[in-house]
Amino acid sequence: MLTTRFAILTLIFALITVNLFSQLNNIYSIVPKPFSLNTNGERFAITNQLRVSVTGHPDHRIYANASRFVRRMAERTGIFLDEQGFVTAKDTNSASSVLIVIKRPGKLQLREDESYFIQINSKQVQVRAETDLGAMHALETLMQLVSADSSGYYLPGLTINDKPRFTWRGLLLDPALHFLPVNVIKRTLDGMAAVKLNVLHLTLCNDQGFRFESKIFPRLQQLASDGNFYTQEQIKDIVNYASERGIRVVPEVVVPAHTTAILVAYPELATLKKEYTLQRYFGVFDPVLDPTNEKVYTFLSKLFTEVAGLFPDQVFHIGGDENTGKDWNNSRQIRTYMRANGIDSAAALQTLFNKKILPVITKNKKTMMGWDEIFQPGLPEDVIIQSWRGKQAFYESVKAGHDAVLSNGYYIDLIQPASYHYLNDPQPDDADISAKQAQHILGGEATMWGEHVTPETVDSRIWPRTAAIAERLWSEKDVRDVDDMYRRLDIVSLQLEQLGLCHLSFKNTMLRRLCNGYDTRALQALVDVIEPLKIYERNQGDTMYTIFSPYTKLADVATPDQAVPRIFTKQVDDFLQTGDSTLETEIKQQLLKWQNNHIAFLTLLRNSPVLQEAEPLSLHLSEIAATALEAIDLIQRHETAGKQWVQQKEMLLETAKEQGGRCELQVVAPIQKLVNAVSGDAETSSTESTWLVSTRQ
Template sequence: MEFDFMRKIYFLLFLVWCTNAVNAQNNVLNGMPMPAHVQTNNAKCRVVKSFSAAVVGHPGQRVYSATTRTLRRLDERVGLFFKQGNIANIDTSHNATLLVQVHQPAQLQLYEDESYQLQISDTQIRITAPTDLGALHAMETLLQILSVDAQGYYFPGVNITDTPRFAWRGLLLDVCLHWMPMDVIKRTLDGMAAVKLNVFHFHFSEDQAFRVESKVYPLLTQLGAEGNFFTQDEVKEIIAYASDRGIRVVPEIDVPGHATAMIKAYPALASIPRKYELQRYYGVFDPTLDVTKEYTYQFLDTLFGEMAALFPDAYFHIGGDENTGKDWENSPSIQAYMQQHGIANGHDLQTAFNSRLLPILNKYHKKVMGWDEILQPGVPKDIVIQSWRGGDPFYASIKQGYTALLSTGYYIDLIQPADYHYLVDPAPDSILLSDEERKRILGGEATMWTEHTTAETVDSRIWPRTAAIAERLWSAKEIRDVNDMYRRLDIISLRLEELGSTHLKNKAMLMRRLSNGYDTKALEVLVDVIEPLKIYERNEGDTMYNVFSPYTKIADVATPDQKVARSFRNLVDAYLVNPQVSVQKEITGHLQLWQENDAAFMQLVQRSPVLQEAVILSKNLSIIAGYGLQAMQYLNGKAQPTTQWKAAATTALKKASTQGGRCDLQVVTAIEKLVNAVKVK
């Protein structure tokens, strides 16, 4: 009897341990990116008022700043008024609640060690890292796994060993097509650090503007920026801010195409003598530098030298994309030069141009990188290719011996869903590459081009989807569960908002503006199931929008990858496989809301005519929701459908597939599935 009793006690204790371990595991698995190796236990390190932090080893200043930010961010979340202030090099107690041990400060350069170990017991959190970069990443992981139970906040017991899969994990932010001021830059860098991105690609020269001060060529901003540019002191501030978060800053000056702003400021650079103005529309334009003039190389040598001194990173991006070559073709002097030097076509001329730039930038101790187009026969192997076209050309460049990184599939400005980006892998198993070839894939970069994005909306285009890309570039390739990714993406979205991202709160603000009042419910119901047109459909032909167009319309309030629409699609799929009553009620609830919302939306339009463009969306949503409700009745055997009903429903669904207000409905296919599931005798 005593043996049986003790066996039951041990079994119960085992169940408690397992439950605690599972809870700890679940808390850890809320993070993003997912760590490489995680072991959990039933420990709980409680967060109390006396929580303290210390740094030991040879860390460098960056870790003290990061530990201070971690302490403040933690206190802002738990509200306990920690006694400790800023962490300094006198805070070295090995008994601190959070002990950060770093072997040495890292250089901000490619292939630095970013690994870390995070160990949590009941009494202490220990971070151990070879470099300060690993310690910064560990602190972000720590903040992501903060947990709560009936007794308050705690960190679950874990032993995490983590390191990134790819060395180059970047985000390009274009500040030319629309101006992005300093506060946007800083909160973007904060978000990047939170999800362990480590390269900020600073795209500041375009047809529409040149956005960084040049003291040797001051007209670049005087004539090419219309008052919106970063001074060199502000650039240094950005670089320091990024460095403090373990992020490199790589500059891009796009040449020889996309150079209208440069040519307007210095017309002697032009291939064709004509009057130049900053481009007001978006797209690909003909103005191109004359790469047959020595003046062009003298100009670029001086400019690149100035910018190379300003930006300390080893890499310098020269663009090289989308040169139409038309101005070269229409220039008699350039054609004569090509004939004289045996240059067959524009591609060969651009290759010759790139070959001239390489020694210039090498002279300033920079490694050259550019877009796909710079990869032409004869280009030296020491350039880095950033691929925006991807596919076979990307892997062909790797096999030819070039180092490259992938942006294809990571163009977040194209409004594609997070799962699309998440499943794009720079080095998939489906591509046959040797180990040496795989090493030449540096990683990838998300790209935020700002044709249709302003400072008010840019965060909603970057976040939270870029966190999914960050996980693809950091975590193991086997981490591919889309449903779990979306679950965690909802959590990380709130953490990003804590850091100042406006991707959630600006949506409500813009809806109040569009509604011309505080009551936005009818608009919110509609916005929850629409998304802006994807890829390049919103500005088809590149003539509807220009740099002065209003970006406060319904397409700007609508965000990519709407959760309500995605959840509804999942509900329908689940119901058609297993028609549970609870799922049926959820589907019916959505459909009833959408059917009834049109009347309220039309009242809203009366006080806010700017919403007139969305009337067709609201009406179509109401109509197809009605057909969805009828389909549910038929599927439940409460009525008998007719062929006329199904034909009418099919026609309505087809009509609802058309766009309105530069948006489209995201629940059409799900309601169509319900209608198609109805069998007509």
């Protein structure tokens, strides 16, 4: 009997302990969330005595990372950590306050070990890792764990075992459409390292420009770059900067379509022989290389070899997307060639093209990668597929034996919320694939296409949402708490700013420019509740914007996934469920601010005509805020609105959904819920008026 009781008590204690550890894990703001975390109740005080040592067999880059760790710790805490200017190979004291133990140098390649172990107690912080790549991830975790109270700065006592779920955790940058200077690339790499992303995919040419220096074909940058390109020295600098942060750099030289820039310099390579000019608009265009011209393969062999020498990564991306096939169909020579060789489609012809360039890539000891259009019958198994159009091709490619990377659902340029990306899993439970086939799922990649970003705005489109994608690709599948993700994302966003990213600070500069003055409060209130049009709606018909258009307007200062509407929506939902008076007060205060803001906004228009496009949004915000206040008043009086009132407000809300300045109000839906709650229509108000109905009863 005593044994049974002891077993029961042991089980209860274990369950309580597990639950406690789970709760404690949620306290910390680590992104991505680690595989396991246990706390010990101790704390490591951060003082000016902090020293870092490295033992084992690391790569040299750990010393630069450890040195940056010391400097960042000093900047975060304000503590003078001057005694150790740099961490070097001479720093091997195992009694140092921060000890890093590494078994071997890590290789920047697929499926490398990136795991790490952290143990923190009152006397020492220990980091242990198989490779220096894992140790570098551990240092980023430590930076996120820096805490403070009235006693000073400290690291909480805990043990972390961590490892990534997927080996490919990428971000695509697209300087081909809008050029991004080297400093923008570097600060992006710093942000990537902070959230444990490990692949930078650079799209280096498109119809709008050729963006790197070719010493073999100098006309490419001379005639097809508008003077905006990376020199070979700059490319090497970017690759080295990334390597020091444990990040691979994969180049994309897109062929055979999206090659207008190449054809501007070398028109003899085109399917249709004519003079070409750089595209100034965005979209899908017809110019394409001639797959029947042997000069094309000679050209690509030399160009690809040159590129391969600049980028040491094992993967070479050939693009392969969005070939309309129109130029091929309009070429008598191509049609004759296809008939003579039994080729029945443009897709089959492109597969033949891919097979002919594959030996060039293989000769350079690279693995070919391309967008999912290249996944066609006859494509060799060792080609990596990047899926962007949907998940069907993604799972079909892994079933066919291809390694694959998912980008569908991670297109951050489409202005979708972090929650959408966060719940998009490369390997969901319902995926119809075997365990063996699942081994071909390399991971995922966020894509920051460059149509509508500039060096000033690009950070705000990448961060902090990409940190949520980073967690999806690193953490376990069951880490899916959206509310906790947003809680941690807000904190990590500030830490990213401390690294030099401009996703928060850019807004004040742009607001002052739009207002033509220092007082930006009225515009700020509006900008907080709007977002740019999503998906591909901003550039209607692909004809509203060119590469020269100003990206300094309302839709550029507005950012994706705004916090104010998200919080307001949750407040309204909770209020309608509970009738909480504190929530009611907070909601009414917010609504009064919006209702009164329009008058102040009109004053801005006197000195800033550029804001005329925002005037309808400001008016609609004021009107629907007033509507919401009326609805809350009815709820307070336990009354139902009249039919005429409801019809009038429904029309008002419908009008408020209209875009202005290529932006949309994000608080229409929660205000609609308040109207529904007092409409008296059981069908529309059943989910919004739980508390109201219960109080009437």
